[in-house]
Amino acid sequence: ADMAARPAEPRLVSLPLSRIRVIMKSSPEVSSINQDALFLTAKATELFVQYLASYSYKHGRGKEKNALTYTDLSHTAEECETFQFLADILPKKILASKYLKMLEKEKQDGEVGDNNEEDEEEEAEDKA
Amino acid sequence: LPDGVNISKEARSAISRAASVFVLYATSCANNFAMKGKRKTLNAGDVLSAMEEMEFQRFMVPLKESLEVYRREQKGKKEARKDKDKKADSEEQDKSREEDNDDEDERMEEEEQNDEEEVDN
Numbered sequence: 001a002d003m004a005a006r007p008a009e010p011r012l013v014s015l016p017l018s019r020i021r022v023i024m025k026s027s028p029e030v031s032s033i034n035q036d037a038l039f040l041t042a043k044a045t046e047l048f049v050q051y052l053a054s055y056s057y058k059h060g061r062g063k064e065k066n067a068l069t070y071t072d073l074s075h076t077a078e079e080c081e082t083f084q085f086l087a088d089i090l091p092k093k094i095l096a097s098k099y100l101k102m103l104e105k106e107k108q109d110g111e112v113g114d115n116n117e118e119d120e121e122e123e124a125e126d127k128a
Numbered sequence: 129l130p131d132g133v134n135i136s137k138e139a140r141s142a143i144s145r146a147a148s149v150f151v152l153y154a155t156s157c158a159n160n161f162a163m164k165g166k167r168k169t170l171n172a173g174d175v176l177s178a179m180e181e182m183e184f185q186r187f188m189v190p191l192k193e194s195l196e197v198y199r200r201e202q203k204g205k206k207e208a209r210k211d212k213d214k215k216a217d218s219e220e221q222d223k224s225r226e227e228d229n230d231d232e233d234e235r236m237e238e239e240e241q242n243d244e245e246e247v248d249n
Binding site: 013014015020023024026027029030031032033034035036037039040041043044045047048049051052053054057063065066067068069070072073074077081082085086089090 | 129132133134135136139142143145147148149150151152153154155156158159163166168169170171172174175176179183184186187190191194195197198199201202224
């Protein structure tokens with residue numbers, strides 16, 4: 001049989017099952033994984049990647065430059081509820097100077113903080 | 129994505145991380161279902177339930193369809209292995225097992241070719 005002559009068939013799933021398996025096993029309470037479950041997880045991940053990429057591209061500004069950008073991905077994680085579990089690993093990028101200002105402000109708020117909290121609580125009770 | 133869209137290294141790496149997190153989240157969620165069913169092995173149903181739980185209902189139909197194709201493939205592979213085991217030539221048996229590990233998806237075509245191979249041998 002001449003395998004080289006045949007055109008390449010599209011694979012059923014494009015992600016490597018072995019790698020997916022490693023990640024799944026790293027989860028603490030998981031003891032064993034059925035072969036079908038492994039396949040489904042790999043396939044679901046593939047669908048997820050496609051969804052994340054196309055959603056971010058569609059709703060982002062990268063398409064103005066014909067690109068999928070990190071910023072668009074990060075926005076998706078922040079704004080779309082379905083992708084919120086990604087928010088921590090796709091943080092928004094900010095200028096270092098802005099970050100330093102934020103830190104300073106937090107510090108100042110912290111010092112005055114106690115009084116403010118009391119006021120807020122009283123307000124809430126009044127409204128209730 | 130449409131043709132020709134550029135994806136920066138940063139975006140690629142982000143997607144890769146996102147995929148890993150997704151696997152972990154899905155696995156943990158599926159495992160909850162397995163534990164509810166007092167099972168230690170994650171099965172296909174657990175993964176499907178996890179997808180629903182995670183609000184990815186849109187994946188359900190394509191996942192179920194792929195699963196069917198996958199199961200048929202696996203069944204085909206098993207039967208192909210049984211046929212090869214019947215052959216007296218032990219060298220071939222070892223070779224077929226090695227091939228199984230390499231390329232899972234081309235097996236379906238090989239199933240059709242099995243008859244030809246037997247005639248050649």
